[in-house]
Amino acid sequence: MRCPKCGKEIDGLCLNCTNLDELVWLDDLEVITCPRCGSFKVEGKWKVLRLEEVIDHLIFKLMRVHPELEVEDILVEYEPFTVRIRGLVSNTTVEVVKYPNLKILKETCIRCNREAGGYYESILQLRADGRALERKEIERANEIIDEVLLSEKDNQKAFVTKVVERKEGIDYFFGGRDIGRKVSRKLINEFGGEIKESKTISGRMDGKDLYRFTYLVRLPIYKNGDVVIENGKICVVTNARLKKAMDIKNRQTVTLKNPELIAKKGEIKKGIVVQMDEHVVELIHSVTKKVVFAEKTAEFEIGDEVFILECDDKFYTIPKELMS
Ligand SMILES: [Zn+2]
Numbered sequence: 001m002r003c004p005k006c007g008k009e010i011d012g013l014c015l016n017c018t019n020l021d022e023l024v025w026l027d028d029l030e031v032i033t034c035p036r037c038g039s040f041k042v043e044g045k046w047k048v049l050r051l052e053e054v055i056d057h058l059i060f061k062l063m064r065v066h067p068e069l070e071v072e073d074i075l076v077e078y079e080p081f082t083v084r085i086r087g088l089v090s091n092t093t094v095e096v097v098k099y100p101n102l103k104i105l106k107e108t109c110i111r112c113n114r115e116a117g118g119y120y121e122s123i124l125q126l127r128a129d130g131r132a133l134e135r136k137e138i139e140r141a142n143e144i145i146d147e148v149l150l151s152e153k154d155n156q157k158a159f160v161t162k163v164v165e166r167k168e169g170i171d172y173f174f175g176g177r178d179i180g181r182k183v184s185r186k187l188i189n190e191f192g193g194e195i196k197e198s199k200t201i202s203g204r205m206d207g208k209d210l211y212r213f214t215y216l217v218r219l220p221i222y223k224n225g226d227v228v229i230e231n232g233k234i235c236v237v238t239n240a241r242l243k244k245a246m247d248i249k250n251r252q253t254v255t256l257k258n259p260e261l262i263a264k265k266g267e268i269k270k271g272i273v274v275q276m277d278e279h280v281v282e283l284i285h286s287v288t289k290k291v292v293f294a295e296k297t298a299e300f301e302i303g304d305e306v307f308i309l310e311c312d313d314k315f316y317t318i319p320k321e322l323m324s
């Protein structure tokens, strides 16, 4: 084939007579970003992306390339905004350079709009059964919330509207119902306890009732290693999440239904076995250094270190392995 302009024998496009710039068509780029959170509106949807990713997406979407140009690589430079398209034309490597305008428009995203407007669909009421929440539990709850929000980056309702500290616990207000549900499930998965879900009508839209959901999360009174009385049995909590404990006398597993907390793990003292008979162990209390007589709950040897539980003016031994 000959070039219709210069008559040169060619295979494909004649590079002598082709204006490279015309091989690629690329219009100005318009990016919409939220000034509050920095997310981008892509194809009508708000997404958490890097500017580079949005630009790449737009270039692939908007760029038109002459069929004789086989694109191999696209490079984007920002100062000044330049798009370099490298590829092959008639087996020759060429580079086409484009300088489209990059317009960055600001628009508040749906999430930020809702957040600023105090929008919420669910409330998580974090409480502890029969006791105050511990600082550690609150810190962990905050971490779990951050984790859930992070994993829901493209969810336009993934935000905390407000946090209210009350004397009975903490209330978290979430943009979306599913955020409240996910966080409450993660909490009881980790701490045990239970969720009570309820809903109230918050308004109407398009003839449908809108609901607000409340997740009441009640963490158990006990934790692993705490000592409780369940149905008259003194037990060490072995799995707070599954409500399991072990009877200190017969080592049987007990399911906790209505336990009464008698000692937190950290309050239980140690002692050294100095004497014992069939029923009673004589111990030196590690704190008072006094001799204590405790009910024998397992076989010990002189010199063993055991835990001592004081309950109703009586002492009980707890084997070390139950408290690990
Ligand atoms: Zn030519």
Ligand SMILES: [Zn+2]
Pocket (backbone or CB within 6 Å): 034, 035, 036, 037, 038, 039, 108, 109, 110, 111, 112, 113
């Ligand atoms: Zn935003």
